[in-house]
Amino acid sequence: MPSLKFIACLLSVLSACAMAKPIFAQSSAQKRIVIAASAALDGKGRVLHDTRIVVEGSTIVALDPKAGPVDYDLRGLTVLPGWIDAHVHITWSFGKDGKNAGMDGTAPDDNYRAASNAWVTLMAGFTTVQSVGSPNDIPLRDAIARGVFPGPRILTAVEPLTQQGEKAGTPEEIRAYVRKQKEAGADVIKIFASQSIRQGGGLTLSQEQLNAACDEAKKQGLRTLVHAYKDAVRAATLAGCTEVEHGTLATADDLKLMAEKGTYLDPQAGLVIENYVLNKDKFLGTPGYTAEGMAVMENVLSMNHELVQSAVRTPGLKVVFGTDALAGSHGRNAEEFIDRVRDGGVEPMAAMISANSLGAEALGMADQIGSIAPGLQADIIALDGDPLKDITAVRHVVFVMKGGIVYKNVAREAIPVYAGVQP
Numbered sequence: 001m002p003s004l005k006f007i008a009c010l011l012s013v014l015s016a017c018a019m020a021k022p023i024f025a026q027s028s029a030q031k032r033i034v035i036a037a038s039a040a041l042d043g044k045g046r047v048l049h050d051t052r053i054v055v056e057g058s059t060i061v062a063l064d065p066k067a068g069p070v071d072y073d074l075r076g077l078t079v080l081p082g083w084i085d086a087h088v089h090i091t092w093s094f095g096k097d098g099k100n101a102g103m104d105g106t107a108p109d110d111n112y113r114a115a116s117n118a119w120v121t122l123m124a125g126f127t128t129v130q131s132v133g134s135p136n137d138i139p140l141r142d143a144i145a146r147g148v149f150p151g152p153r154i155l156t157a158v159e160p161l162t163q164q165g166e167k168a169g170t171p172e173e174i175r176a177y178v179r180k181q182k183e184a185g186a187d188v189i190k191i192f193a194s195q196s197i198r199q200g201g202g203l204t205l206s207q208e209q210l211n212a213a214c215d216e217a218k219k220q221g222l223r224t225l226v227h228a229y230k231d232a233v234r235a236a237t238l239a240g241c242t243e244v245e246h247g248t249l250a251t252a253d254d255l256k257l258m259a260e261k262g263t264y265l266d267p268q269a270g271l272v273i274e275n276y277v278l279n280k281d282k283f284l285g286t287p288g289y290t291a292e293g294m295a296v297m298e299n300v301l302s303m304n305h306e307l308v309q310s311a312v313r314t315p316g317l318k319v320v321f322g323t324d325a326l327a328g329s330h331g332r333n334a335e336e337f338i339d340r341v342r343d344g345g346v347e348p349m350a351a352m353i354s355a356n357s358l359g360a361e362a363l364g365m366a367d368q369i370g371s372i373a374p375g376l377q378a379d380i381i382a383l384d385g386d387p388l389k390d391i392t393a394v395r396h397v398v399f400v401m402k403g404g405i406v407y408k409n410v411a412r413e414a415i416p417v418y419a420g421v422q423p
């Protein structure tokens with residue numbers, strides 16, 4: 001007869017299991033799911049017609065037009081891999097007073113708002129985001145990864161290197177800073193090499209400092225994202241950094257050099273500045289946001305359009321999708337697609353690829369996400385409309401599956417609940 005102690009132990013293990021077993025993980029237990037699609041973008045530039053996607057557990061296992069029975073009939077919609085946003089600030093919100101509250105608050109309210117940002121981002125079709133970054137990203141990233149909380153897969157830079165000039169330290173100190181971020185759980189290193197564009201966008205690190213940061217990250221097996229305008233774009237490229245963020249006022253020669261060196265560019269064609277303009281009163285007077293700075297920003301919008309147009313004309317340049325989503329723009333990330341196509345001259349298919357296979361490649365995750373292919377994570381979304389014909393279809397996400405779990409499946413022509421919401 002088993003001892004009471006054993007039974008008590010067994011019961012406690014069972015109940016612990018029952019309690020710990022995440023609700024979302026439960027429903028994915030190796031169940032086979034068949035999705036019917038009449039038009040599916042594979043994420044790499046091909047359109048698959050009249051196919052069925054077979055999912056087992058968290059993974060796509062086959063594309064088989066004869067597979068059945070069908071669990072989700074997505075015919076008439078455009079099916080594609082879940083989008084990847086290379087640049088968000090997932091914990092950045094407006095506070096209770098309606099004003100910009102930044103991304104580093106740790107009060108319960110701040111945490112609920114961060115959770116809400118994650119939820120609306122997922123509902124908008126973004127199944128992976130790179131948050132660059134705040135230490136608050138870590139618990140949110142980990143809760144979502146454990147399956148106990150819904151949200152996009154999060155990669156984070158933890159704390160960016162923001163110090164300028166000598167304050168950023170010697171090359172050796174910068175190397176130590178990079179290692180410290182890795183120890184804190186960083187997936188990527190974020191480096192500021194330019195002032196904010198609101199302050200003129202000047203270079204803030206020497207070539208030697210940038211070289212040290214990007215070289216050390218490489219040694220640690222991490223990628224580097226560099227906030228760079230003007231001259232900093234070339235400096236970051238020469239330093240062998242992985243990706244340039246923003247890139248405003250980069251010259252055609254800078255972009256050519258990036259293409260030659262395989263440096264990714266993540267420009268913002270609109271959403272981030274449109275959002276600042278839309279929510280001007282909520283930012284004004286909060287740290288970093290002056291009336292003069294906000295006025296500059298409105299001029300930057302046309303410079304950013306020119307940058308994207310110039311990027312499109314640069315053969316071989318790898319342009320990924322990133323929105324710089326912050327307070328007011330979470331869940332509206334897809335607006336950036338519309339800006340890029342409408343104002344940047346980006347082909348709709350190229351815009352989709354930038355947030356699918358190319359976005360995955362830039363994260364070093366092309367073997368896991370970004371395409372609809374056997375062996376990859378079942379991150380699958382569907383739009384009511386065809387983004388190749390009308391890019392505004394990106395606003396109509398009616399189906400979201402991440403890692404084989406369906407988080408959204410609403411009636412076609414339903415008005416997307418989150419499109420207009422600004423958490």
Ligand SMILES: [Zn+2]
Pocket residue numbers: 087088089132324
């Ligand atoms: Zn940013």
